[in-house]
Amino acid sequence: MEPIRRASLIKATIAEIGLAGSLEVTVSRIAKRAGMSSALAHHYFGSKEALFLAAMRDVLRLYGAEVRGALAAAEGAEGRARAVIRASFSPANFRREVIAAWLNFYVLAQSQPQARRLLRVYQRRMVSNLRHALRPALGDRAGVVSQGIAAMIDGVYLHAALGPLAADPTAAAALVEDYLTRELECRA
Amino acid sequence: MEPIRRASLIKATIAEIGLAGSLEVTVSRIAKRAGMSSALAHHYFGSKEALFLAAMRDVLRLYGAEVRGALAAAEGAEGRARAVIRASFSPANFRREVIAAWLNFYVLAQSQPQARRLLRVYQRRMVSNLRHALRPALGDRAGVVSQGIAAMIDGVYLHAALGPLAADPTAAAALVEDYLTRELECRA
C-alpha cells in the first residue's frame, strides 16, 4: 500500500499546487484528492513540507527523464545541445501545474535547504550536459556558454510561462537556439 | 499622515517578505515593523493583497528608475543596451528582500490578474528599451534579439540569485553581455 499511497499523494500535491498557483494548499485538500484522510497523508509523509519536497523531486525526475531521452535520440554534439534545449520546452513542461511547481520551487529554494540543494543539482546537471556537448565545438568557451544557455533556458521558460511568449513553446526554444547558433557560427 | 503610513507599510512589507522568503507573512508583523497596529494597515490598504501589490509596484518602480538613470548616462546605441543589462544586475537588485519580492511576484502573477498585468508592463518596457537601442545595429533582428536578451536577463538573475553564480553579479551581467556581443559582432 505504501508506495501506491505515496504516489497518489505526490500526484495530488502537484495538481493542487497547480490549481492554487502557490503552496497555500491544505493537506486536507491534497488527501481528499488522493482519496484518503489527511491523517494518512501525515502518516506517510510526516509533514506538509516533506510532501512538497517529494513533489518537487518528482517534477525534477520527470524533467530529467525527458532530457535523458532527448539526449539518447540526438545525433552529434551540436544535436545533443539542441536536444537539451528542446526538451526543456516540451509541452509537458508547460502544463499549468508544472509551471506552478517550478515557480514555487524557486521560492522555496530561498529558505529551504533541501529545496536549494535539489535546485543546485538540477542546474549543475543541466550545465554539465551542455558543456559536454559543446566542448568539441567551443573548447574553452564551452563552460561560459553552457552557463549562459542554462540560464537562458530558465529565463525564456519564465517569459513563456508568464509573459508575452505565452503558449508558443516553439518560439521560445528558438530564442535559445538562436544564441547557440551565434556562438557556434562565429567563434572568437 | 496617510502618505507616510503607506510608505512605512510598503517598506515593512518588503522587509518581511525578504525575511520570510515568501508571502506567508502576517499583516500584524508588517504593521508591527512599521510601528503601528494591524488595524491601521487594513485602514490604509483595505486588504493584505492590496498591500502586496503596492509593495510589488514599489519594487518595479525602483528598478525602473535605476534603468532610466543608466539609460540617461549611457553613450551610443550599444551603450544603452549594455546599460540596461548592467542596471539589471546592480547590487540593489540582489538584496535578499528584492530577490524574494521578485520570486514571489512571479508566483503571484500566475493567479493575480493585477500582478500579471504589472509583470507584462515591466517585460514589455524592458524589451522596448532594448529594441530601441538595438534597432540601428541589428535592423529586423532587433525584435527577436531583444526578447532573447530580456529573457536571458531574468534567467541569469534567477541563477545568480539562487544558484552557482550566487554573489557575483558582475559575472552574471557578463554572461548576458556575451550574448549581445555575439549578436553584434557577427550579423547574419
Place this chain on the structure above:
DNA sequence: TTGTTTATTGACTCGTCAATCAACAAAAAA
C-alpha cells in the same frame, strides 16, 4: 488461536490570522 504489524480514520487540540468594529483622541472646520 493469539499476538503483532500495517492501514486507516474521525475527532480533537492548539494555534494562527485576516478582517471588523466600537471607541477614543486629536486636529480642523464651523
Place this chain on the structure above:
DNA sequence: TTTTTTGTTGATTGACGAGTCAATAAACAA
C-alpha cells in the same frame, strides 16, 4: 465652542489548518 473629519487601537470574531491520538479493522505471523 461645537461639530466634523482624520488617525488610531484593543478587543473580538469567525474561520481555517497542521499535526496528534485513540480506536478500529484487517492482514499476517507464531
